Amino acid sequence: MRITDRILDAMGLQTKALDASTWPADLLAAPTLAGVSVTPETALSVPAVANAVALISGAVGALPLALYRTEGQGKVEAVDHPAFDVVTDQANDWTSSSALRTQLAIDAMLHGDGFALANRLPNGEIFELIRLMPGSVTVLYNPATGEPVYHWNPAPGASTLGNTAQATIAASAEPAREFTYSDVIHITPPLSVNGITGLSPIQHAREAIGLALVLEQYAARLFGNGARPSGVLTAPPGVRADAIDRMKISWQASHGAGNSGRTAVLESGVKFEQLALASTDAQFLEMRQFAIVEIARAFGVSPVMIGDASRATWSNAEQYNRQFLTYSLAPWLRGFEAAYRRVTLAPEERRSYSIAFDTSDLLRGDSAARGEFIAKMRASGVMTANEARAFEDLPAHAEGDSLINPFTQSGKPTGSAAPQDKAAQ
Incomplete structure (x- = not known):
């Protein structure tokens, strides 16, 4: 038993797990008020969400991350440090450092947390960083100190938080294990409810994303029917009900979906009156535009950065880049730097070594x-x-x-x- 567990037992406390039972009910994967469920898979079907995720994760992966040593009043790359290669070049034999950072940012935005395990040699030196599937990691914490412990269980079906697994667990997978905070790079979004695990943008913007999904489905159905709402078939008095039903079925078969625009042949004095498209009355386009803005707010980016160029000009494009770096990307970069520094540098090394991104590339446009x-x-x-x-x-x-x-x-x-x-x- 660890010393912290003994102290907790003496105090009548116990270690708790941060799982679904610790979250408010409205943050779980229940249907939104719009009637659809928002999961990592369904959220990515919204172009604005996919663009925001790709924008932030791509920038985190593209910017150079290096390990520096302080010399005098400046700093130089610490190429002789054992962790230099895994930080700047190759996280492991099959994953580059850039690709790992990109995936960790994606995991954090879709699931709330991104995890990477530091495998060490017997002398304590890190020789590789391995990504852990978000659904296979449970965060435990000490109520007295807040110290997190990471329970890793690579069981089949636990590779994702969605309904379908994106990867199959190998038969030779290791049994469940626990790791301390000094061995796990834990990436979280800027927003958190409990201060330990993160709250993904698709969780706190689930209603906005759900609305975007419904609007997208409505538009698809609308144009699937020839971009026309249902019309009205007016029959003269005396026409039997079964005849009306038969004409309705015949009309839908002849002029629905891809058959719109064909010549209509009406019988028994029946007349067709087309209803005007009332998208402007329902403010359909405005609602779709507002959904994009709401999603941009959830991810902390300007709508211009995810494809809404309605307010962009040649003169303010550079300012949008600066705003993206200062207000959108900086919290993610600082989080990555702190997580890498905590795991790759010993406490006594942090006085003379540092880990930082080089953001000059974003300002070179x-x-x-x-x-x-x-x-x-x-x-x-x-x-x-x-x-x-x-x-x-x-x-x-x-x-x-x-x-x-x-x-x-x-x-x-x-x-x-x-x-x-x-x-x-």
């Missing part, structure tokens, strides 16, 4: 602003010519390691003037 930034950094003596060239992916120059301002240096030797020849006086 505007060439004029980029050129102005480099010029100012060179003029202030902060950046050398070779550092500026590396920023633009250019090779180093033999004379490019000087911090001298090229805009004020004339090229003449500095210092006191050379003494004049007395004979020439």
